[in-house]
Amino acid sequence: xxxxxxxxxxxxxxxxxxxxxxxxxxxxxxxxxxxxxxxxxxxxxxxxxxxx
Amino acid sequence: xxxxxxxxxxxxxxxxxxxxxxxxxxxxxxxxxxxxxxxxxxxxxxxxxxxxxxxxxxxxxxxxxxxxxxxxxxxxxxxxxxxxxxxxxxxxxxxxxxxxxxxxxxxxxxxxxxxxxxxxxxxxxxxxxxxxxxxxxxxxxxxxxxxxxxxxxxxxxxxxxxxxxxxxxxxxxxxxxxxxxxx
Numbered sequence: 001x002x003x004x005x006x007x008x009x010x011x012x013x014x015x016x017x018x019x020x021x022x023x024x025x026x027x028x029x030x031x032x033x034x035x036x037x038x039x040x041x042x043x044x045x046x047x048x049x050x051x052x
Numbered sequence: 053x054x055x056x057x058x059x060x061x062x063x064x065x066x067x068x069x070x071x072x073x074x075x076x077x078x079x080x081x082x083x084x085x086x087x088x089x090x091x092x093x094x095x096x097x098x099x100x101x102x103x104x105x106x107x108x109x110x111x112x113x114x115x116x117x118x119x120x121x122x123x124x125x126x127x128x129x130x131x132x133x134x135x136x137x138x139x140x141x142x143x144x145x146x147x148x149x150x151x152x153x154x155x156x157x158x159x160x161x162x163x164x165x166x167x168x169x170x171x172x173x174x175x176x177x178x179x180x181x182x183x184x185x186x187x188x189x190x191x192x193x194x195x196x197x198x199x200x201x202x203x204x205x206x207x208x209x210x211x212x213x214x215x216x217x218x219x220x221x222x223x224x225x226x227x228x229x230x231x232x233x234x235x
Contacts, residue, residue: 016061016076016082017061017063019076019084020063020074020075020076020084021063023063023074023084023108023110024063024065024072024074026113027065027072027074027086027108028065028067029067029068031070031088031090032070032072032086032088032090032104032106032115033088033090033102033104033106033115033117035117036090036102036104036117036152037090037092037102037104039152040092040100040102040150040152041092041093043150043152043206043214043227044092044093044095044100044150044214046208046212046213046214047095047206047213047214047216048213048214048215048216049096049216049217
């Protein structure tokens with residue numbers, strides 16, 4: 001009986017659109033730039049406005 | 053910003069609080085780029101969203117927003133990021149959109165000096181480089197952009213407060229805030 005052995009490190013070609021969908025599913029519902037959001041909060045707390 | 057030429061194909065994902073776009077920058081190497089509009093807080097009765105932009109590192113499964121990739125496609129990448137702004141306002145028509153560079157953080161200059169090869173004297177040439185790229189685009193296209201968007205500029209004062217005013221193209225700002233006009 002022949003057994004299929006999957007070699008480790010074998011590369012699979014994924015089309016770009018498929019790759020983006022895959023990454024999108026991994027990143028779903030994640031805040032990607034938490035530091036920037038915190039920076040923005042601190043920044044806005046110091047805001048004085050003069051615009052019309 | 054809705055008719056920018058030569059941009060990358062985008063993958064869009066909207067969650068309850070954020071709007072995310074992904075694309076692949078195909079320059080010297082293929083790099084996955086992420087753009088995320090994240091809710092920050094309310095200001096003057098409107099929601100403020102921050103524009104975040106960086107590279108996705110698939111091995112570490114993290115986003116890096118403090119490196120310059122130099123992938124040879126800077127304008128195409130910039131135009132792709134800007135092309136998502138009309139989509140942001142379609143989703144959040146009454147919101148403020150805030151743009152700040154990750155190289156505008158107070159600690160940036162100190163960190164930059166430890167690795168930089170530019171031999172800057174007193175003024176760090178990399179400080180606020182990213183916001184200056186956005187400002188340059190706004191300044192160059194202000195007349196046209198001002199039809200659809202109201203722009204505000206934010207600048208830190210000597211007392212560390214942030215002065216927010218109607219955008220003036222001749223002034224330097226460390227943040228730019230946009231609001232969609234009802235035209």
